[in-house]
Amino acid sequence: MTEPRLPDLGARPASGTSGYESGTKLPSHIGEVIVRVEGLEKYFADNHVLRGVDLEIRQREAVMIIGRSGSGKTTLLRCINFLEEPTVGSVEIDGLCLVADPLRARSRQHQEQIRQMRLRAGMLFQEFNLFPHMTVVGNCIEAPMRVLRQSRSHATTRAEYFLEVVGLADKRDEYPARLSGGQKQRVAIARALCMEPKVLLFDEPTSALDPELIGEVLRVMEDLAHSGTTMVVVTHEMHFAQEAADRVVFMEDGVIIEQGPPEQVLNDPRHEETTHFLRRFLDR
């Protein structure tokens, strides 16, 4: 195995873990750090996918992670809520810190901590993963009722509210099979919101959609970002990142190469790798 090429973080003034240059004033809507990822590494067998990632997400911040496929951005997202157990490192969300422990990953205690972690982080998938045997509203109230022990009427009221937010209140009694891809993803967003997570994690939420359906999902996500939802989005939609991101993170070979405000990273990148990536991306 080749020695991992670790980034020299000290030599990158613009890419400390917070993503903001020291001394610069944060945008006013951004609050305290709520997600802290430290020294995250992940091996799949001997494939070193994440090579030491440090990342902080602040309240009401929208962070977009970009990079070519295979750069580790999806793995990073999946490690944050432990759908993949990281090999090394720790994740802290809203005061709950969990250290990777692959040897004891299956222990009851660790699993319960992971579950607590997931209650703080909602996840959206490329393939939506709605439950096909439940109606739209059934999808939305399942976990609030059975995990958060909300009453059916309370959970339903809240589900209807969030379905309204994503513009699908009229589809509440449909089964997922009768919805378009864009509608499915919006229901999935409502379902995640019903759990009132501290942060929403989006894993390429529009990659499985037909081009004409991407817009409706991005619009909902942009609304969420502007209304102060804390979110981390792995995406290939550069225009969307430009519009909705507070910060853009560029990853390559399992490390964060560069991060900062979208206008800087996307329009005036400081690193050659970022320039390469963006040029190739825009050429398509």
Next chain:
Amino acid sequence: MVTGVGEPHRAQVLVDIEKAQVGHRRRSRLIFVGVWIAILAGLVAAFTSTGNTDLEWIAEWAPFILGGSGITILVCVLSIVLAVVLAIFGALGRISQNPVAYAISSFYVSLVRGTPLLVQIYIIYFAFPAISPVLILDAIPAGIIALGFNYGAYMTEIFRAGIQAVPRGQQEAAQALGMPQRLVFRRVVLPQAIRVVTPAIGNEFIVMIKDSALVSIIGVQELLWRAETSGRPAFNILEAFIVAALVYWALTIIFSFFQGRLEKRMARGDR
């Protein structure tokens, strides 16, 4: 397409082709039914020509034998329910990472698949009471337990495949919502797995209708038992068994019809 003069001619050709195809289909169907009737008639003629076939006896006793199909169906329905429950736990064991659960489940499947159903029926009805009087069972419960136990093992593999057919993303989505593992299985994976395996369960049920004849040997008064009992006194064994066979056949045709419709509905799906 050629237009103009050739067009009416072409339309006529298309109509003729269509007519020929419809005619062919109709002829095939007629031939199919004809062959079935011919074979049946041949068999009936063969039996009546021996002069040993007592049609009056059949008329008198057929309703009695037919009455046994109620017990047959009851035994099968209860057995398949027991089998489904056992198969769910068996399948969970087979995919479990807990070595004890895996070992128990594998032992169960191996033991049941490695011994004849007939022997299992004997052991549950005759041998278990020898262990303890508590294990003395009536014929019907013993038959149901034996059939359910046996089919549960075979259906374990069906359920294992059904559970593994549920996309991984379904589990991940449920986990991401903070659902504990047990809830993920009960509310998300199992309902979808059952949907996948329902046609296969229907199939097993039809096979079981015929295997259930074996429980007649411990005195369950189902179809075959009634045929044997009514046929023996006056040596109408032949007629009795023919009637029994026809009833089994009719039962499987009826349930196959429903099973076929079920399968079609499942295939259409509501995903």
